[in-house]
Amino acid sequence: MVKAEPHFNDLIITHDCPACHYGQKECKHVQMAADLYRRWQWWEPEKTIHTVTRKIVLAPDWEQIQLPPSPEEMIRAVIDHAS
8 A cells, every 4th residue: 555645846655565674765666656646647847755654544535546548558549449
């Protein structure tokens, strides 16, 4: 579970995985969350990423977002539907 939360010019990414406990500055989960946030909020200026190592507990008021398709997914859809 990963949480990406904007805070002014920063993006706070909170999660807990073994890589965080073994000194890795940024694991693949942080990078994936940052990439997906950028895809979802594409019009926002680039944010500085900060990580917080902590378990995430779901809150009942959170909403799941639907991401727009990536350029690769759009091309794949056109090719699949062209034949």
